Structures are given as structure tokens and as C-alpha cells.
Amino acid sequence: MIYEASLTAILVFASFVTVVLTLSFYLGRKAKSAKGYYAAHGGVHWFVNGVAFAGDYLSAASFLGICGMIAFYGYDGFLYSIGYLAGWVVALFVIAEPIKRLGRFTFADALDSRFNSRGIKLAAAVSTLVVSIFYLIPQMVGAGVLIKPLLGFSHRTGVLFVGVIVTLIVTTAGMVSTTWVQFIKGSMLVVFCAILTVAILAQGLTTQPMIAGKPVKLFRVAPAGEIIAVGDRLLDADGAWKDKPYVRRERIDGAGASSVEVWRKMDAAGTTLVETQVLTVKTQPDGSVAKFINGVPQGHGKGEADLLPVGNVYRLAGGKTETGPVGPFAYFREFQGAQVVTWGSEKIEETINTPGEPGPTKAETTIYFPTIAYGRDLLIPGSSPTFSKVRLKWPAPITSTNPAAVAAYEKAKTAYIYGKLDFISLMLALFCGTASLPHILIRYYTVKNQADARKSTVVGIASIGFFYILTLYLGLGAMTRGTLDVTNNNMSAPLLAKSFGELPFAIISAIAFTTVLGTVSGLIMAASGAVAHDIMENVLKRQWDDHAKVRAGKMAAIVVGVIAMALGIAFEKLNVSFLVGWAFNIAASANLPAIIMLLFWKGTTKQGITASIIVGMTTSLAWVLLSAEAYKYVYDKPVEDSIVPFSQPGIVTIPLAFAVLVVVSVMTRRKTA
Amino acid sequence: MTNPVPPPDEPSTLPSHHEDHPDNISRNSRNGLILFCIYFVFYAGFMLLSAFAPRSMGQTPFGGVNLAILYGMGLIVGALFLAAIYMYLCRPNGRRR
Numbered sequence: 001m002i003y004e005a006s007l008t009a010i011l012v013f014a015s016f017v018t019v020v021l022t023l024s025f026y027l028g029r030k031a032k033s034a035k036g037y038y039a040a041h042g043g044v045h046w047f048v049n050g051v052a053f054a055g056d057y058l059s060a061a062s063f064l065g066i067c068g069m070i071a072f073y074g075y076d077g078f079l080y081s082i083g084y085l086a087g088w089v090v091a092l093f094v095i096a097e098p099i100k101r102l103g104r105f106t107f108a109d110a111l112d113s114r115f116n117s118r119g120i121k122l123a124a125a126v127s128t129l130v131v132s133i134f135y136l137i138p139q140m141v142g143a144g145v146l147i148k149p150l151l152g153f154s155h156r157t158g159v160l161f162v163g164v165i166v167t168l169i170v171t172t173a174g175m176v177s178t179t180w181v182q183f184i185k186g187s188m189l190v191v192f193c194a195i196l197t198v199a200i201l202a203q204g205l206t207t208q209p210m211i212a213g214k215p216v217k218l219f220r221v222a223p224a225g226e227i228i229a230v231g232d233r234l235l236d237a238d239g240a241w242k243d244k245p246y247v248r249r250e251r252i253d254g255a256g257a258s259s260v261e262v263w264r265k266m267d268a269a270g271t272t273l274v275e276t277q278v279l280t281v282k283t284q285p286d287g288s289v290a291k292f293i294n295g296v297p298q299g300h301g302k303g304e305a306d307l308l309p310v311g312n313v314y315r316l317a318g319g320k321t322e323t324g325p326v327g328p329f330a331y332f333r334e335f336q337g338a339q340v341v342t343w344g345s346e347k348i349e350e351t352i353n354t355p356g357e358p359g360p361t362k363a364e365t366t367i368y369f370p371t372i373a374y375g376r377d378l379l380i381p382g383s384s385p386t387f388s389k390v391r392l393k394w395p396a397p398i399t400s401t402n403p404a405a406v407a408a409y410e411k412a413k414t415a416y417i418y419g420k421l422d423f424i425s426l427m428l429a430l431f432c433g434t435a436s437l438p439h440i441l442i443r444y445y446t447v448k449n450q451a452d453a454r455k456s457t458v459v460g461i462a463s464i465g466f467f468y469i470l471t472l473y474l475g476l477g478a479m480t481r482g483t484l485d486v487t488n489n490n491m492s493a494p495l496l497a498k499s500f501g502e503l504p505f506a507i508i509s510a511i512a513f514t515t516v517l518g519t520v521s522g523l524i525m526a527a528s529g530a531v532a533h534d535i536m537e538n539v540l541k542r543q544w545d546d547h548a549k550v551r552a553g554k555m556a557a558i559v560v561g562v563i564a565m566a567l568g569i570a571f572e573k574l575n576v577s578f579l580v581g582w583a584f585n586i587a588a589s590a591n592l593p594a595i596i597m598l599l600f601w602k603g604t605t606k607q608g609i610t611a612s613i614i615v616g617m618t619t620s621l622a623w624v625l626l627s628a629e630a631y632k633y634v635y636d637k638p639v640e641d642s643i644v645p646f647s648q649p650g651i652v653t654i655p656l657a658f659a660v661l662v663v664v665s666v667m668t669r670r671k672t673a
Numbered sequence: 674m675t676n677p678v679p680p681p682d683e684p685s686t687l688p689s690h691h692e693d694h695p696d697n698i699s700r701n702s703r704n705g706l707i708l709f710c711i712y713f714v715f716y717a718g719f720m721l722l723s724a725f726a727p728r729s730m731g732q733t734p735f736g737g738v739n740l741a742i743l744y745g746m747g748l749i750v751g752a753l754f755l756a757a758i759y760m761y762l763c764r765p766n767g768r769r770r
Contacts, residue, residue, distance in 0.1 A: 081745075082745045089712045097705075098702070329738050336737070379731075380730045424720055428720075454760065465749045465750070465752060469749055
């Protein structure tokens with residue numbers, strides 16, 4: 001879809017950014033010492049810190065990614081919500097107080113409190129850097145994705161814009177301004193999403209959604225006989241279209257311009273057809289690119305067309321056309337009883353040779369087609385392509401000894417086992433990862449004492465938990481209110497707000513943008529602490545006064561900011577949602593075993609901790625870089641070449657890091673005793 | 674180090690209500706571990722049901738809302754509930770004279 005930047009959106013954006021930057025400069029005058037820069041003087045009120053936890057944690061990936069996943073596929077996005085929230089239980093019950101008690105500015109401080117070992121500091125600093133950068137990539141890419149349609153910037157400009165603002169925030173006042181940016185963002189995000197949810201419930205579900213008072217186009221489902229008339233010009237199903245479930249009809253209007261409608265067969269015989277939307281990208285031999293929608297040039301002018309917003313309830317239980325206002329539970333009951341239109345897509349590539357042209361034209365056609373799903377199917381696990389493997393069944397035993405049948409049986413068994421393991425591994429990584437994320441851990445140093453660390457975690461759990469409950473309503477609202485962009489599920493939440501008007505759209509977009517600012521500034525803080533405080537000051541033993549420490553921290557923040565911008569531009573095409581899951585896997589494998597064993601096992605040695613961090617980090621990193629998803633999205637190579645059995649390493653690498661820690665500690669204990 | 678932790682075998686010189694007093698530290702970490710284990714059992718149950726019997730999450734035990742939503746929401750609200758219990762157990766001088 002082509003978006004037009006609206007004046008309202010730009011004004012709301014500009015005022016948000018101005019407020020945030022002014023605040024940052026104002027607070028910046030106070031942060032002159034290292035304790036001020038890295039830990040906001042340790043004097044943040046526990047309630048502010050708790051909400052800032054929410055601002056830090058609810059990243060663009062949580063907000064945009066989860067809402068988008070629920071809006072497109074249903075319940076599966078909510079699995080992430082549950083896992084992300086459950087991780088806070090580990091943070092509160094196991095990690096919070098010791099981290100506060102043992103450390104000063106960074107997670108490496110706490111790990112090293114008993115040993116004073118350079119090895120631990122270096123390993124912990126490197127793992128902080130790796131996790132922060134892995135987490136930064138999706139945030140920066142997300143920023144570009146978000147800002148492109150809203151302000152009309154290119155991806156590159158969008159990323160640079162975000163990068164510069166965030167680096168300014170961090171270098172002016174370090175943790176002080178970062179905390180306030182996160183506090184503002186956290187509270188606005190939760191409050192505004194609550195208002196949206198109330199509005200969704202107040203309007204209930206309807207089979208005819210409206211945008212700005214106008215009914216949304218509903219895509220037709222009809223018997224083939226009603227759609228295809230005698231004398232229609234049908235295109236042959238040859239070449240790349242052979243054996244595909246589509247009927248293509250050419251239309252010539254009064255002025256002689258031609259367009260092509262594509263209908264999808266809803267059953268094998270093609271007795272019922274459904275209307276689709278088609279995007280064709282044609283690349284000429286000279287490299288010029290043109291985009292067409294249903295055969296007409298893409299645009300908003302005369303003789304042009306664009307993809308239409310979609311998503312609606314097909315039928316409600318009891319033949320109603322709308323439910324009217326519903327309660328929070330009745331909303332789910334009505335949804336379970338409804339049939340809902342969801343959208344899928346298929347890509348078809350052709351090479352067209354036109355006589356007289358210097359070379360072939362490449363045409364890439366994406367057909368976006370509606371499917372009618374049962375609400376009750378969309379509200380259980382396994383509704384999305386990512387998690388569909390949890391619905392696999394153990395293959396029925398075979399009696400045949402035919403090698404092909406036996407091979408198929410073995411393959412089905414392997415798919416079943418690895419599918420389940422992959423899912424459990426991800427849920428485990430989400431559970432263990434939260435309490436190992438460096439940018440979350442540093443927030444424990446901004447409060448006065450352990451009691452405040454505990455209280456602020458509880459405030460964090462309350463606001464984050466409340467927000468994650470709302471994601472389910474926001475996602476299902478986006479699915480059924482006729483505003484989805486079939487090409488971009490990350491835009492679902494802002495577009496949902498559009499169904500309530502232009503101003504809510506501008507506000508939610510600006511909030512989503514500050515979401516990126518809050519999380520990215522936290523990550524840059526964590527990474528700059530790892531470089532300046534852990535590596536330069538403690539590993540390389542630079543003798544610095546307080547002033548020089550702050551300057552080093554700010555220099556490190558600028559360098560990390562520049563790296564983040566470069567990666568954000570380089571990885572534009574990357575699918576961002578699973579990168580966050582990977583960051584959790586790496587954090588959990590590298591950091592959690594070290595923290596837990598340090599706290600609960602007296603036999604832990606410094607060599608054990610160092611080895612466990614290094615092994616946990618390298619194995620999980622290597623695993624994700626060799627997984628099928630990396631082959632598909634990062635290297636553009638066939639998935640079959642991947643050498644790891646499933647994509648989420650946590651279930652293997654977390655226990656491995658524990659084992660390494662124990663073995664190395666036992667081996668080195670006598671020497672160090 | 675700003676807060677040195679005395680080795681556990683030496684008697685602490687901190688006043689008994691101080692949060693770094695070893696009695697307080699061990700009480701809080703024991704409470705935390707118990708609550709963590711309780712929560713983990715529920716989380717593991719959810720994980721295993723979703724992985725091995727996703728269809729069973731479609732039944733509607735009460736209120737007409739399916740188990741997937743009730744269990745998921747329950748895990749979120751339950752985390753807050755256990756957190757409140759933990760706060761209560763860890764209050765200064767709670768359970769210890």
C-alpha cells in the first residue's frame with residue numbers, strides 16, 4: 001500500500017520528539033559523574049523505574065510484531081506475549097535483588113563481584129555487546145519500516161533519523177534521560193492501548209467494518225457461474241500459472257485500457273471463486289521497475305489503483321451482522337463463534353519475452369487472497385506458519401516395507417519431534433531470556449536499594465502484563481476492522497488506530513516511534529557501559545577520573561549508535577520478528593547459567609563462569625547463524641543446506657552452558673582454592 | 674564494590690533489619706525460589722499443552738472462553754499475583770523477629 005504522510009502525523013511526531021529532546025537536554029545538565037551517567041545517580045524512584053522497565057522492555061518488536069502476528073494469524077502472537085511476561089518472574093524471584101546487591105553499573109560488575117577476574121569482565125562485556133547488537137538490528141529496521149509510510153522518508157533516512165535522535169538522548173544525559181524517555185513512552189503506550197481496547201470493545205464485531213464513515217470493500221465469494229460469464233476473456237493457465245488455483249479474466253474498459261482480475265478457486269474443482277488483490281512488479285531489461293495493482297499502475301491518481309485495506313468478520317454466530325458493545329470475555333466468545341476472513345499470499349515469477357524488446361521482462365506477481373477461517377481455530381496455538389508445527393500429529397504406523405513409504409514415515413516422525421522441540425525451545429528461551437538481557441539488568445542500578453529493585457520489578461510486571469493482555473484485543477481488532485495492509489503486518493497496530501480516525505493514527509504512530517527511541521537508547525546505554533566501563537576501565541585498566549569515565553561512556557555510545565545505524569540500513573530486508581527471539585536465545589544461553597550458578601552454587605569458579613559465558617554465547621550464535629531461517633532470509637540459500645535440526649537453540653545451549661560451568665568449575669576448583 | 678557481602682560463616686555485623694544481613698538475603702532468596710518453582714510448573718504445563726495437544730486448548734471450560742485464552746491470561750495475571758505474595762513475604766522484618 002502507498003501511504004500519504006498526513007500533516008497531523010507530522011505535527012504529532014514533531015511535538016513528541018521536541019518534548020523528548022528538551023527533557024533530555026534539561027536533565028543532561030545534571031549528569032556529570034560516572035554514577036550519574038551509568039546509573040542515574042542510583043536515585044530513580046521505584047515507581048518511575050518500574051514504568052521505565054515497561055518502556056525499556058516493550059520494544060517495537062513486541063508492540064508492532066505481536067499485534068501484527070495476532071492480526072494476521074490469531075492466537076500465536078499471544079504466545080510471545082505470554083513468554084515475554086513470564087520471563088519477569090525469573091527476574092523478580094531470582095535475579096533482581098542479588099544483581100542490585102552485587103553490582104555497580106553493569107551486569108559484568110555483578111558477575112565478577114566475588115572474583116575480580118579480567119576474564120569474566122571481558123566475557124560478560126562481549127556477551128552484552130553481542131546481545132545488544134542482535135537486539136538493536138530489529139529495532140532499527142523496525143524504525144525504518146515504521147517511518148517510511150508515516151513521514152514519507154526512505155528507509156535509510158528513517159534509520160539515520162532515529163539513530164541521531166537516540167544518540168543525542170544517550171550522550172546528553174546517559175541513564176537519566178534514558179530513564180525519563182522510557183517512563184514517558186511506557187506510560188503513554190499502556191494508557192493509549194487501553195483506550196484503543198475500550199473503543200474496540202465498545203464497537204464490538206461487525207461484518208461490515210467502516211473507515212471514516214465509509215464502508216470497507218468486502219471481497220466477493222461466489223459460485224464460478226455467477227462470476228465468469230460467456231464471452232469473458234480468460235487468460236490461459238500456462239507457464240508459471242499452470243496447475244495454480246487461479247482464474248484470470250481480462251477486462252477492457254471504455255477507453256480501451258486493460259486490467260486483469262485474478263480469482264482464486266476455493267476448492268479443487270473451482271466451483272466457488274474468491275476475489276483477490278494482485279501486485280505485479282515488472283523489471284524491464286534496462287533495470288527500470290514498474291508496479292501494477294490488478295494490472296493497473298500503482299498509485300492514487302486517475303487510471304491508477306492501490307491495494308485496499310482488508311480484514312473483516314465473514315459471519316457472526318446466530319446470523320447477526322454486528323454484536324454491538326461487548327465485554328472483555330464476550331468479545332472472545334463472539335470471536336470463537338464467528339467466521340473470519342484472513343489473508344494469505346502466493347508469489348508467481350515469470351519471464352516475458354516481447355518481440356522487439358532488447359531482452360526479457362521479469363514479472364513477479366504476488367496474489368493476496370482471502371481465506372475464511374473459523375474464529376475458534378484462530379484462537380488456539382498453531383494458527384500461524386511459525387508455530388503450525390505444534391499441530392503436527394505423530395504419523396500413523398505403516399505396514400509397508402516399500403523404501404519410499406518407510407522414508408516418508410521416518411521423515412514425518414523427525415518433523416514431529418523437531419517441530420515440538422523448536423517450539424518448546426523458543427518458549428524456554430523467552431522465559432529465561434528476559435532476566436539475562438543486559439539493557440534490562442542495568443536498570444537495577446538506577447534505584448536506591450534492593451527493596452526498591454523489588455518494588456519496581458512488581459510495577460514493571462503490572463504494566464507489562466496489562467499491556468500484553470491488551471495485545472490480544474488490539475491484534476484481533478486489527479484483524480476484523482478492515483484496515484490491514486496485506487503487504488506489511490508490522491503496520492497492523494497503527495492502521496488499527498486509523499479505523500478510529502486520523503488523530504488516533506498519528507498518536508499511535510508517534511508512540512510506536514518513541515517505543516523505538518526508548519528501547520534503542522536502553523540498548524545503546526548497555527552496550528556503551530560494556531565498552532567503556534567493563535572493557536576500557538576494568539579489563540584494560542585505564543586510570544580515569546570521573547570526568548574521563550563519562551566522556552569515554554559518551555564516545556562509546558556514539559560509536560555504538562553509528563554501528564546500529566549501519567546495521568539498520570544493511571539489514572533492511574530482514575524479517576525482524578524472529579531476530580528478537582534469537583536475541584533472547586543468545587542472552588539466555590550466555591548469561592543466565594552464569595548468574596544462576598554464581599548465586600546458588602558455592603563451587604563456582606571464575607574459569608567456570610568465563611567458560612560458560614563463552615560457550616553459551618558462541619554455540620547459540622553459531623546455531624542461529626546456521627539455522628534454516630538464516631539460510632532463507634539472511635543468505636538467500638536453500639533451506640535444506642542448513643545443518644541444525646531446528647531454529648531455536650535454547651533447549652540445547654542453555655543446559656550446555658550450565659554443564660560447561662559445572663565441569664570447568666570442578667576441574668579448576670582445587671587450583672583456585 | 675559498594676556493598677561487600679560478608680562470607681556466610683562469619684557472624685554479620687549488620688543490624689538484623691538491614692537488607693544485606695545474611696538472614697534477610699537467604700530468606701528472600703528461599704521465598705523467591707519457592708514461588709519461582711510454583712510458577713514454572715504452570716508455565717511448563719502451558720508449554721507442554723500447546724506443544725503436544727494444541728487442539729485441547731480449544732475447549733471452553735467456563736464462561737464460554739477457550740482454555741488457550743484463559744490459561745494464557747491466567748499466566749499473566751498469576752505472575753502479578755505471585756509477585757504481590759513475594760512483596761508481602763519480603764517486607765522488612767516479616768516472618769522474623
